[in-house]
Structures are given as C-alpha cells and as structure tokens.
Amino acid sequence: MISVGIDVGAKNINIVVLRFGELIAKGMADSGFEARDNALRLLGEVLAECDLAKDDLDSITSTGSGRKDIDFANHSITDVTAATKGTITLHPEVRTIIDVGAEEGRGIRLDDNGKIVDFAVNEKCAAGSGAFVESMSRALELTIEDFGPLSLESDKEIPMNAQCAVFAESEVISLVHSSTEKKDIAKAITDAIAARVSSMVRKVGFQTEIAVIGGVAYNVGFIRSIQNYLEKDVLIPESPEYVSAFGAALLPGK
Amino acid sequence: MAKEYWRWKEYNWKDENIDWKEATTISGGVDVGSVSSQAVILCDGELYAYASMRTGSNSPQSAVNVMNWCMDGTGLRLDDLHFTVGTGYGRVNVPFADKSITEIACHARGAHLMYGPTIRTLLDMGGQDCKAISVDERGKVTNFLMNDKCAAGTGRGMEVFADLLSLPIEEIGELSFQVEEEPEPVSSTCVIFAKSEATGLLRKGWAKNKVLAAYSSAMAHRVVALLERIDIQKDFAITGGIAKNVGVVRRIEEELGLTTLKTKYDSQIAGALGAALFGKVLCEKKRAKQAS
Amino acid sequence: MIANFGYKDATGEFYIAINTDKCDGCGKCVPVCPSGVLEVRDNEFDPMADEEMAAVTEEQRKKLSFSCSECKAGGSDNLPCVLACPRGAIVHSW
Secondary structure (H helix, E strand, O other): OEEEEEOOOOOEEEEEEEOOOEEEEEEEEEEOOHHHHHHHHHHHHHHHHOOOOOHHHOOOEEOOOOOOOOOOOOEEHHHHHHHHHHHHHHHHHOOOOEEEEOOOOEEEOOOOOEEEEEEEOOOOOHHHHHHHHHHHHHHHOOHHHHHHHHHHOOOOOOOOOOHHHHHHHHHHHHHHHOOHHHHHHHHHHHHHHHHHHHHHHHHHHHOEEEEEHHHHOOOHHHHHHHHHHHHHOOOOOOHHHHHHHHHOOOOOOO | OOOOOOOOOOOEEEEOOOOHHHHOOEEEEEEEOOEEEEEEEEOEEEEEEEEEEEEEOOOOHHHHHHHHHOOOOOOOHHOOOOOOEEOOOOOOOOOOOOOOHHHHHHHHHHHHHHHHHOOEEEEEEOOOOEEEEEEOOOOOOEEEEOOOOOOOOOHHHHHHHHHHHHHOOOOHHOOOOOOOOOOOOOOOOOHHHHHHHHHHHHHHOOOHHHHHHHHHHHHHHHHHHHOOOOOOOOOOOEEHHHHOHHHHHHHHHHHHHHOOOOOOOOOHHHHHHHHHHHHHHHHHHHHHHOOO | EEEEEEEEEEEEEEEEEEEOOOOOOOOOHHHHHHOOOOOEEOOOOOOOOOOEEEOOOOOOOOHHHOOOHHHHHHHHOOOOHHHHHOOOOOOEEO
C-alpha cells in the first residue's frame, strides 16, 4: 500500500509518499502559475528518489487551496481535514491546531477524540498569513530565514498601527527612516501577525495542547509572539510545512 | 531611483479677479492627507486660491508648504489668514491652524458647495482611505462610514497596480478602456493577493490594459458595496484622487446606473474647501463673541 | 446622524453604528465593554454643534473583529454595549 499526499498551497506544493503509513519520501516546489504541471513534475522527482513509478501508487490525495487543479489525484480533501489528520497522527494529545501558510491562516479546535469541533479560516486577507511577513521582510531588506531570529533579539513593544499589509509596508519604511532598529521592527511585525492569528484562535476557543503547523511555524519570532498572546506554550511538529500533505496521504481514496 | 509611476501631479491656482485686500474675512483650509495635501483660501466665502502637493514625511512642514504654495504670487502671508482650519489625516499637525475638524465633516461641507445643495451622497476616495457620506440640504453629515483599515478600494491599491504594470497613474483610467471586451474582475479583494493574481494573469499573456480593466472593475465593485451601507441617492459625486481615474469612476457609474455630478472645481480640494468654509463661519462667530 | 465606526476588509464588514439622533452621550455603554471599544466624546462630525456622543475609540476602530470577538463568541446576540444603551442607539453590523 503506497499512498501519496499532495498539498497545493498558494505558494508551495508539498508532496509526501507513505508506505503503509510510514514516510518514505517527501519534496517541495513552487506552485507557480501552472500548479498542476509543477505538482506532476515534483511527484516524478519524489518518486524517482525512492525508485517508484506513478503506476506503483495505490492512491493520490490532494489538499490545499489548489487541490482542484490536481486532476491526476483520485481523491481530494479539505485543508482542515488534512491538517487535522496529519497533526493528531503525529501528536494525538493536540486539541488546537494553528495552521499558517503563505496566503492563509486557520484555527482548528478538536475534541478529546481528535474530532473537529470548530474552525476559522482566513484566506482572504494577507494580514494574517505568511504573505504579511514576506512583504514586511522585503521592506526591511531581510530574508525570511533571518527575520525570526533577528526579532528574538528585541524585547521592545512597538505597536504597528496599520492592520493591512499594504499600509504596514509604508509604516515599516517610515520606522526604518526614523532610525528604529531592524530587530525592533521585526519584533513588531511578528507581534502584529501573532495578534491576528491568536484572535482567530480565540474565536474558535482553544485548549492545550496547541500545535502550530505550516511554513510560518519556522518563524521563531512568530512562535514567541503567539505564545505570549495565548499565554501557553505551543508544540511544533517535525517538518511543519508537510503536515497537511502527510494528513492527505493518510486519508487515501477508495 | 526607479521611476515612480504612482505620483499625481502637483498644481496651484488663484482667481486673478479677486483682491484679497478688500476681503473682510480671509479663511484658510488645509487638508493634510496621507499622500497629498491641499490648501484653500476663501475671501469672504469666495474661492480665491488653492493648491495641491504631495505630503512629505513631515506633516507640519507639508501643511506649511502647501499653504505657502497656495499663496504663491498673491502677496498673502500666513499671518494674513483670519482663521484657518486643518483637516485630514494630519489635521492635528497643522501649526498655523486655529482649529482642526474631521475630514468627514469638511468633505461634506466642501462638496455641498462644489456640487450644489442637491448633493446627497458623496464618495471620497483618498490615498489611504475611502469615505462614503450622506449629506443633507445644508451640507451636514447624516450618515457616514470610513474605511482606512484595508488598502482595497483606496488610491494606494491603484498605485500598487500602476507600479506593478509600470504605467503612469494619470493614464491608467483611459488605458483600462482600451480592451476588446471587459474581463472578469480580479477575484481577490486583498491588494497583496490581487497583485499576485495579476502577476499570474500577465504571465498567462494578458495585456496590461486588460489587467487594469479587471482591477478597475474589482475596485468599483468594492466601493459600490461600501456605498450600499449608507443608502445611496441619485445626486451623487466622487471626490479625491480616484475621482480623476475615469476607469474606476465610469465603472462605478455603470454599476450603480447613475451619473456622477460634475463640478468646475478640482475634485481633490473638497476637504480643504470645507475646512475653509468652516473657518469663515468660526471666524465670524469669534468676532461676534469679541464684539459682545 | 448615523456614524459607522469600523471597516470592511477582505474577511468581512465590521461596523458599530451609533445613531446620534438617539444617543445622548449618557455613557452607559462605556464601562460594560470588556475591550474598551467605546468612549463618549464631542460629536466632531457636526463642528457647529456642542454635543457629546458615544464613539469607537481611535485605538479600536480598525480591529473591531478582534476586539468584539469575546462578546460574540458562540454567535451571541446579547452584546453588553447594545443592551446597556437605554435608547437603542448602538447597532453592530456583523
């Protein structure tokens, strides 16, 4: 039994290959503007790594905002279902999932059996997603990788007035001009996005354990900020950006 | 430095037929917006001079600059203004103002003069906000909403597109009509997401004008949705920087099935004009108080 | 006058509308709000009048969807600010 999960996000495609539920290969590529073709190419590469061909697969499950484009999948599931399955398989104790990707953010509340009770999604406004950090880091002339660690060097609380990513960019530039230190601005930005994400999580109600998945989980500054806002520690699964693809692979179609 | 496609032109104007030395009340209005600032001078309630300039990083200085430019060639000095009202986003930072008044009230008052007392619905599309205002026959606000939280539906959103497409902002209105047929509007509301959507359309081979048309109609659609909250009426006008963008204005008109009121004044000065009109009344009030 | 404080963004429309024909600036809505959203201040939208009205604070104006979420959790309609107003001058749009 070999199953594949393909998570097609706005920015990245993540693929996971499982043999009887055990991870045997994974890979990531840009979604680009031809997500289907890029996903097919990535699948070929990932399968080649573990000496498999497409014919060897028992099932391909797609998820993510671009899941409908994957016409070669035999099954597709929602982001919330995939994120939940992936997370509770890795960490059964989790009751709240925070999933922040490039262009979306989700808060999912689970019951004691790991069933979804409620969830909130924002995929319409960049302010609560990875896109916010990305455009701010561009304004600060920092790489995404440097952004989180740099923000950890600051303890200052500079409020960001702008809620919108477009307006926040101008605000960041004027902070730079007024000689505010980059680390303090970076902290203000991680606080801003964490404030938005945490209020979304509050809306669905949260309980420990709390897991953070999606690419933004790598941003250590964001993690610190969200822990401050929720006044709780959060756990981050290994390879948080693959959790939804993993969940999809675990839910094969017939 | 890269060319800035999103800048609007600066200008000033004065009425040569008016002699300010003969005026009993010279009132000033300054509207310090996030992107541009306007100044207006009234002589006994008659429009005497106005100017529009970019707002710099220092808003008190921008207020002084735009008023100085408004007075350029008139012989007037700041001290000659009997009463000045500041408005707009930087209204509390106008160093020579006697009072500051919210831009909602000033826009309503200014539009009432610019478009006549029949005006009932006013849409002001500024650089970083969008205001929908209902006005009564005296120019008083009866209902309003302002959106300055989100860049969608503001001048800033259009500037992002002008930059993305490397087209001068003053031309994009006309260019958006140079398409074979009207495309579907851009589906993302968020400017950041709309921009990535547009990048995708360009890679697909869409012409720049077609992308502009798709964004202009998305913007029109969004603004109309805002207007619906305040109960739009037939005597309707659009002010602010976007009023100069026919691509957005005509699409709003089409969607509403209405024609916007026209004015001989520059549509961007509504806020400053309203401020100066309040300045005149407040000046007269002050004098009456001092006399009694 | 109806003063709509709030915003519309890609996630929805979030306005608190104050009807100044009903609001007399009594301020009963102010202390009941757990997030400190409301205050009583001059009616700045009619600069020729000298009246006070309830209004959303400048600080909260752009984040109502977050600030009000506590009272609205579970889809509740029993909003303390609305209930506190003796004249029915406060309406939430969402």
